[in-house]
Amino acid sequence: MSTPISANEYEMERDHRKLAIWVFLASESIFFAAFITTFVIYRGRSVSGPGPREVLTLFVPLVMTIVLLISSVTMVQALQAIKEGSRTRMWQFLLATAFLGLAFLGLKGNEYAHLIQEGVTPSSNIFGSVYFTVTGLHALHVIVGIVWILAVVAKAWRGAFSATNYLPVELAGLYWHFVDLVWVLIFMVVYLTEQLRFM
Amino acid sequence: METTHKQHTNYLAVGAALIALTILEVLAVNLPIPALPFLVLFGGLKALLIALYFMHLKMDRRVFAGIFAIGIFGALALIVSLVLIMTTA
Numbered sequence: 522m523s524t525p526i527s528a529n530e531y532e533m534e535r536d537h538r539k540l541a542i543w544v545f546l547a548s549e550s551i552f553f554a555a556f557i558t559t560f561v562i563y564r565g566r567s568v569s570g571p572g573p574r575e576v577l578t579l580f581v582p583l584v585m586t587i588v589l590l591i592s593s594v595t596m597v598q599a600l601q602a603i604k605e606g607s608r609t610r611m612w613q614f615l616l617a618t619a620f621l622g623l624a625f626l627g628l629k630g631n632e633y634a635h636l637i638q639e640g641v642t643p644s645s646n647i648f649g650s651v652y653f654t655v656t657g658l659h660a661l662h663v664i665v666g667i668v669w670i671l672a673v674v675a676k677a678w679r680g681a682f683s684a685t686n687y688l689p690v691e692l693a694g695l696y697w698h699f700v701d702l703v704w705v706l707i708f709m710v711v712y713l714t715e716q717l718r719f720m
Numbered sequence: 721m722e723t724t725h726k727q728h729t730n731y732l733a734v735g736a737a738l739i740a741l742t743i744l745e746v747l748a749v750n751l752p753i754p755a756l757p758f759l760v761l762f763g764g765l766k767a768l769l770i771a772l773y774f775m776h777l778k779m780d781r782r783v784f785a786g787i788f789a790i791g792i793f794g795a796l797a798l799i800v801s802l803v804l805i806m807t808t809a
Contacts, residue, residue, distance in 0.1 A: 536781070543784045547791025554795030558802045579746060586742050594735035597774045601728065698774040702767050709745065709763035716749040717756060 535688050542692050546699045553703050556658060557710055560651040564715075567646035573715045576639045582712045585628045586704065592621035593701045596670075596694045603677075606684035612677045615670055615690070618697065622667040629660050652711065659707055662700045669693045734773045741766050 564573055599614035636642075636652075643653040673693045676682070682690060745762045748755040772778040777785045 539780075539784060540787070543787045547787050547794070550788070550791040550795040551798055554798050555802065558799045562803065562806045579749075583742065583746055587739055590735060590738045590742065593738075593770065593774050594731055597731045601731065695775055698770055701774070702770045705763060705766045705770065708742075709759055713745055713749050713759050714756070717759075 535691075538688060538692060539695075542695050546695065549699065549703075553658075553706075556651075556655050557706065560655045561710060563647045563651045565648075567648045570646035570649065571639055571641055572646075572648055573652070573711075576636055576641050577712060577715050578635075579712060579716055581628055581632050581635075582708055585625050585632075586708045588621050588625050588628065589701050589704050592618045592625070593698050595621065596697045600687065600690050600694050603682050603687040603690055604684060608677060608680065608682065611682065611690065612674050615674045615677065619667050619670045619674070622663055622670070622697075626660060626663055626667075629656065629663075655707060655711060659700070659703060662703070666693075666697045666700050669696060729773050729779075731773070734769055738766055738769055741769075 595614045595617040599611045599618065602608075602610035602614055633653075636649075641649045641652070643649055643657075670693050673689050676689060741762045745759055748758040748762070771788070777788065
C-alpha cells in the first residue's frame with residue numbers, strides 16, 4: 522500500500538516532471554526545425570514528377586488545422602475541469618480531444634491517398650520525400666498524443682485524479698498543445714507559402 | 721511554486737482567436753498583396769497564444785518558459801545554419 526504524499530512532496534514531484542517535459546519539448550523544437558527547414562530548402566528542387574503547387578490543396582489542411590485547434594481547447598478544458606474537481610467533465614473533454622485527434626489523422630490519411638493517386642509518394646521525387654517526412658513525423662506525434670491521452674483516460678476512469686492531483690493530465694496536455702503548435706507552423710510553411718501569389 | 725491565479729483564462733476566446741487568425745492567413749494568401757509578412761505575423765501570433773495560454777507559460781514558473789526559449793533559440797540557430805549551409809553549397 523502506498524503512503525500518501527504531502528502537499529510539498531507533490532509540488533516538488535510536479536515541478537520535476539514538468540521540468541523534464543519542458544526539456545523534452547525544447548529538444549523537440551530543434552528536431553522539428555531541422556525537418557521543416559529541410560522541407561523549405563528541398564521542396565522546389567525536384568527534377569521530375571508533380572511538385573507542391575500541382576498537388577497541394579488548402580481546404581483539407583485548413584479543416585485539419587481547425588480540428589487540431591479545437592482539440593487544444595478541449596484538452597485545456599479537461600485540465601480546467603479536474604482543477605475544479607469535476608472528473609466526469611475531465612474525461613469527457615479528454616475523450617473529445619482523442620476523437621478530434623483521430624479525425625485529424627483520418628483527414629491526413631485522406632490527403633495522403635489523394636497525393637499517392639496524383640503520383641506523389643515518399644520515393645517519387647525530392648518534394649515527396651521531404652513532404653512525407655515532415656507531415657509523417659508530425660502524424661506520428663499525433664498518434665503518440667492520442668495513445669497518451671487514452672492512457673490518461675483509462676487512469677481517470679479508475680478515479681486516479683482529483684482537484685489536487687492532476688499532473689498526468691497536465692503533462693499530456695503540454696505534449697498535445699506542442700503537437701498543435703508544430704502543426705500551426707507546418708500549415709504555414711508547407712501549405713500556405715505554396716499558395717502565395719505575391720511574396 | 722506555480723503562481724496562483726484566481727481569474728480563469730477564457731479558453732474558448734483563445735480558441736476563437738486562433739481560428740480567426742487561421743482564416744486571416746488563408747485570406748491573406750488569396751489577396752493580391754505581399755502576404756508573406758502577414759503569414760509570419762499571424763503564424764507567430766498563433767504559436768505565441770498556444771504557448772502562453774494553452775501551455776500556461778504566461779502563468780507558470782519562469783524556468784519552464786526559459787527552458788522552452790532555449791529550445792526555440794536552438795531551433796532558430798539551426799534554421800539559419802541549415803539555410804546558410806544548403807544555399808551556399
